[in-house]
Amino acid sequence: MDDTGETRSAGVSPAPFSDGISSSEPRVMVCTDEEVVARAAAELFVQLSGRYIADEGAFRVALSGGNTPRPLYRLLGSDEFRSQVDWRAVQLFWGDERGVPPDHPESNYGVVHRELLPRVSIPRENIHRMEAERPDVEQAAREYEQVLRRELPLNALGVPQFDLVLLGLGADGHTASLLPTSKDWRDARDLVAAPHEQISGVRRMTLALPVLNAARHVIFLVTGEAKADILRRVVKERDPSLPARQVRPTQGELLFIVDRAAAARLEGSAG
Numbered sequence: 087m088d089d090t091g092e093t094r095s096a097g098v099s100p101a102p103f104s105d106g107i108s109s110s111e112p113r114v115m116v117c118t119d120e121e122v123v124a125r126a127a128a129e130l131f132v133q134l135s136g137r138y139i140a141d142e143g144a145f146r147v148a149l150s151g152g153n154t155p156r157p158l159y160r161l162l163g164s165d166e167f168r169s170q171v172d173w174r175a176v177q178l179f180w181g182d183e184r185g186v187p188p189d190h191p192e193s194n195y196g197v198v199h200r201e202l203l204p205r206v207s208i209p210r211e212n213i214h215r216m217e218a219e220r221p222d223v224e225q226a227a228r229e230y231e232q233v234l235r236r237e238l239p240l241n242a243l244g245v246p247q248f249d250l251v252l253l254g255l256g257a258d259g260h261t262a263s264l265l266p267t268s269k270d271w272r273d274a275r276d277l278v279a280a281p282h283e284q285i286s287g288v289r290r291m292t293l294a295l296p297v298l299n300a301a302r303h304v305i306f307l308v309t310g311e312a313k314a315d316i317l318r319r320v321v322k323e324r325d326p327s328l329p330a331r332q333v334r335p336t337q338g339e340l341l342f343i344v345d346r347a348a349a350a351r352l353e354g355s356a357g
Contacts, residue, residue: 163206
């Protein structure tokens with residue numbers, strides 16, 4: 087694909103991330119359907135976990151919520167995949183969270199708890215939930231930033247650095263809880279923010295752009311024809327008004343794993 091990095095079709099397994107090569111422009115991997123998207127992401131999760139655990143003794147991941155990553159979490163917890171990851175060395179965080187209890191149906195932590203956590207042997211102390219349901223969510227966000235600073239390595243600018251960040255793409259161009267309707271989504275003063283969702287009034291907690299862009303690897307999972315227009319605006323048109331477009335790792339790699347339905351408006355995406 088011209089001007090957007092490599093685009094390829096994937097049947098089962100993806101090409102691995104490059105070694106030692108960073109690019110703020112995305113590669114796009116087009117898979118046949120959402121099940122293959124999940125498998126491609128699971129294989130990359132295994133690959134990256136093995137690399138970072140071997141090199142550094144830990145694999146530090148920020149997870150996404152919503153429906154799109156559910157098949158990925160189920161796969162990672164399956165007999166096929168769970169034994170391929172040393173879960174004792176995995177540190178789990180969240181990219182964002184709604185202001186709801188952890189057992190609420192809309193809790194991003196709840197999705198992971200239901201689909202993955204009971205099936206893998208990850209120590210309780212390695213699970214770092216965002217407590218966005220607390221009455222003082224701004225204080226909770228400040229405390230979560232301190233957790234990041236304590237548990238993650240810092241880059242040259244002093245920003246906590248994830249090995250992998252998983253993200254979704256909203257139909258309005260939001261990612262994590264960086265909402266285009268929020269006035270402060272570009273604000274880099276805080277590494278963890280607590281924005282209002284203006285329409286519903288729901289409070290949220292989210293990693294801010296400096297943390298997302300400090301990551302070594304960022305993977306967007308995008309499925310369904312309803313995402314075709316916004317995916318084109320993010321990847322092809324590079325619309326700067328969209329929060330998802332501003333996720334551009336400064337020294338990391340950016341990959342979109344999408345199904346054919348979501349890629350329908352990306353030129354040259356058919357395989």
